[in-house]
Amino acid sequence: MAATLERESPFDPGVAGSPPGRTGGKLLPLSATAGGCLEPPRGEDLGSRAFEEAPNGIVVTDVDGRVIGANAAFYAAVSLDRAELAGRNLWELVTDRQGGDPSSVAEASLARAGRWAGPVWLLQERGPRRGSWLTISVVEGRGAQPPRRVAVWTDLVSPHDRARELEQLAFYDPVTGLPNRTLFQDRLLQAIHRARRSGQPLAVFFLDLDGFKRVNDALGHRVGDLLMAEVGRRLASGLRASDTVARIGGDEFSVVLPDVEPADAALVARKMLAAVAAPFQYGPQKVAVSASIGIAVFPADAESPDELLALADEAMYESKGRGPDGYRFYSRTMHARSLAQLRLECDLRRALEDGCLNLHYQPQLDVRTGRIAAVEALVRWHHPRLGTLPPARFLPIAREAGLLAHLGDWVMRRAFGRARAWRDAGGPPLRMAVNVSAEQLGLPDAVDRVAAALIDSRLEPRFAELEITESVAMANPERTAETLMDLRALGVRVAIDDFGTGYSSLSYLQRFPLGALKVDRTFVQGVDGDPDAASIVSIIVALARKLGLEVVAEGVETRGQLDVLVRAGCDLVQGFLLGRPIPEVPLRALLASGSQNAPPPSAPNPSPR
Numbered sequence: 001m002a003a004t005l006e007r008e009s010p011f012d013p014g015v016a017g018s019p020p021g022r023t024g025g026k027l028l029p030l031s032a033t034a035g036g037c038l039e040p041p042r043g044e045d046l047g048s049r050a051f052e053e054a055p056n057g058i059v060v061t062d063v064d065g066r067v068i069g070a071n072a073a074f075y076a077a078v079s080l081d082r083a084e085l086a087g088r089n090l091w092e093l094v095t096d097r098q099g100g101d102p103s104s105v106a107e108a109s110l111a112r113a114g115r116w117a118g119p120v121w122l123l124q125e126r127g128p129r130r131g132s133w134l135t136i137s138v139v140e141g142r143g144a145q146p147p148r149r150v151a152v153w154t155d156l157v158s159p160h161d162r163a164r165e166l167e168q169l170a171f172y173d174p175v176t177g178l179p180n181r182t183l184f185q186d187r188l189l190q191a192i193h194r195a196r197r198s199g200q201p202l203a204v205f206f207l208d209l210d211g212f213k214r215v216n217d218a219l220g221h222r223v224g225d226l227l228m229a230e231v232g233r234r235l236a237s238g239l240r241a242s243d244t245v246a247r248i249g250g251d252e253f254s255v256v257l258p259d260v261e262p263a264d265a266a267l268v269a270r271k272m273l274a275a276v277a278a279p280f281q282y283g284p285q286k287v288a289v290s291a292s293i294g295i296a297v298f299p300a301d302a303e304s305p306d307e308l309l310a311l312a313d314e315a316m317y318e319s320k321g322r323g324p325d326g327y328r329f330y331s332r333t334m335h336a337r338s339l340a341q342l343r344l345e346c347d348l349r350r351a352l353e354d355g356c357l358n359l360h361y362q363p364q365l366d367v368r369t370g371r372i373a374a375v376e377a378l379v380r381w382h383h384p385r386l387g388t389l390p391p392a393r394f395l396p397i398a399r400e401a402g403l404l405a406h407l408g409d410w411v412m413r414r415a416f417g418r419a420r421a422w423r424d425a426g427g428p429p430l431r432m433a434v435n436v437s438a439e440q441l442g443l444p445d446a447v448d449r450v451a452a453a454l455i456d457s458r459l460e461p462r463f464a465e466l467e468i469t470e471s472v473a474m475a476n477p478e479r480t481a482e483t484l485m486d487l488r489a490l491g492v493r494v495a496i497d498d499f500g501t502g503y504s505s506l507s508y509l510q511r512f513p514l515g516a517l518k519v520d521r522t523f524v525q526g527v528d529g530d531p532d533a534a535s536i537v538s539i540i541v542a543l544a545r546k547l548g549l550e551v552v553a554e555g556v557e558t559r560g561q562l563d564v565l566v567r568a569g570c571d572l573v574q575g576f577l578l579g580r581p582i583p584e585v586p587l588r589a590l591l592a593s594g595s596q597n598a599p600p601p602s603a604p605n606p607s608p609r
Helices: 002-006 045-053 072-078 103-113 159-171 181-198 212-219 221-237 262-277 305-321 332-354 391-400 404-424 446-457 470-475 477-490 506-511 521-525 531-547 559-568 584-593
Strands: 057-061 067-070 115-122 130-139 148-155 202-210 244-249 252-258 280-282 285-287 290-298 326-329 357-366 372-383 387-389 431-435 464-469 493-499 516-519 550-554 572-574
Touching: 057 072, 072 148, 103 115, 103 130, 159 181, 181 202, 181 244, 181 252, 181 305, 202 262, 202 305, 212 221, 221 244, 221 252, 221 262, 221 280, 252 262, 262 290, 262 326, 290 305, 305 326, 305 332, 332 372, 332 391, 332 404, 357 404, 357 584, 372 391, 372 404, 372 572, 372 584, 387 391, 391 404, 404 431, 404 446, 404 584, 431 493, 446 464, 446 477, 464 470, 470 477, 470 493, 477 493, 477 506, 516 521, 516 531, 521 531, 521 550, 521 559, 531 550, 531 559, 559 572
Parallel strands: 290 326, 372 431, 431 464, 464 493, 493 516, 516 550, 550 572
Antiparallel strands: 057 067, 057 148, 115 130, 130 148, 202 252, 202 290, 244 252, 280 285, 357 372, 357 572, 372 387
C-alpha cells in the first residue's frame, strides 16, 4: 500500500483523452429523479445492472459537480457510503499529482468540449490515496430534465503495486499501519529462533487500552481510529529497530523485545504507559486513556509464540484487575489462579444449565407498620467442592464469561415464579425485588425479557421491582430513560440502588420514571455517629419526597442506625438487624408467623408522603 501512495502517474494532469492502452466505451443512458437520487433506467434492466456492477467507479453529478449517485465500485473506492457521499462536490474527492486542485482546467474543458479526462489522486477518507484516471462527460437530460455529468474512474495501480497492496492488507493493520497478528506471530517466531541461538532472553508484551470503549461510544469510531493510530505511533516511536509492535485486534497491541533482560523490559513498560497516558488532542478537546500491560519472558515462562502471547495476556488481566495504568510480569501463581477461574467458569455454566443455583431472600421492613413489605432476591451458588459461594465470588466470573445476562434472566424468572407461588398458597402480597445488571439493561430486548418473565410466572407487574445501580442508570442516561419508560408501561416498579455513590444528574433523575431510591450502605453504617452521613441521608430523603419516591435504607445492622433512619423519614429498611438473606422455606415460615427477626422501630414515623 505504501508503494501505491508514492507511485507517480505517468500521465500529466489536464490532458484530455484516454490513457495509453485504454479505450472509451459507450455511455449507458441514465435518468435522475428531482430529489437527487440516482434512478435506474426504466425498461433497461441490463443497462442498470451494467452500471451498478461495472468494475470501474462511476458517479453521476449535477452540472455544478454535486454528487447525485454512484455505483458500488465508486463507493468502495472512496470508502464512503451513500449518505456520506450524497451532495458532496466531486472536486472535494480528488487532487492532481502535486496535490493541487484540477477543477479549473477540467471545468474549462467541460465548458468548451463537454468532456475532460486526466490523471488524479482519488482521496479516500478512510485509507490511502489512489492514483486514478478520471473521465468526465456531459450527458444531456431527457425532456425537461437538466443535464448531468458522468465521471468514470479507472484504477492506475500496476500489477506489482497491486501485489504490494494485497501484502499490506494481509500483514498490516489498516488503521495504525502496524503489523497485524499474523505478521507479529511470524516475527515473534523468528525472534525466538535467534534467541535460542544467542542464548539471550526476550520479552513479549500484551497491552490493552483502559477506557477506549468510552471514547468510541462518546466521540465515534472515526475519532477512535485516530486515537488508535496515535497510540500505535507513540508505541513504535520508543522502540529499537529490532523490536516489533503490532496491533493484534480491537484495542490490543503486542510487542516483542529481543535481547532484553526483565529489568529493561520493566523500564520499557513504564515508558509505554507514560506515552499512552499523555492526553490526546482532538480539536479543542483533550482525550485521555491509559493502558495495562502483561509481560512474559522467553525462555523462563514459555518457549512457543502462542504460549508466550497467552501468558502475557494472562499477566495483562492480572494488571488490569489491580487498576488501570500498570504492568505485571507473568508468574506461576498467576497461572494457577487463572486455571482455578477457568474451572469455576465451567462449573458455573454447568450450574446454570442444570439449575444448581438457588435464591435467598432478604426482607424489607415497612417502618410505619413494622411488617415485611417486600423481599430482595439474591442468588447463591452451593458449589459441590467449594461450598456456598457469595455473589462477589462468582458474579465477576459470570461477567467476564458473558453469562451475566443469562444469569440475571434466571434470577428474574425464578424470583417472580416464587412470588406468585407464595400468593397462590395464601401468603401476603409482597413485592419481589431483583437486581438488574448493565448487561441485562443494555440488551435490545431487555423490556421483552421482563415481560416474558412476568407472563411465564403469572405475577402481576405491580408486585415486581427491578433494582438498577446508579452507575448503570447513568452510563447511558438517554437510553436508560427510554427503557424505564417502557418498564413503567408494563407496570413494573424501578428502584435506583446504591444511591449517593454515583454521579446522577438531577435533570436525568427527574426524567427517570422511578419508584424508589435505595440509600447506599456506606451512608447507613455511619449514620448514628457521623453527622455528615446523617445529613446526606436527610438530603436524599428530602430529594425523594420532592420526586414522589419511596426511600429504602439498606445495610442496617444496629438499633441506633435504625432509629436515626426512621427519624430521617426512610420508608423501608433492610439489613442484618432485621433479617439476613434466607432460603425460601425459612422465609415462608417467617411470613406465616407474622414476626420479624428484630423488634419494630422504637420511634415509628408517620409517612409524610
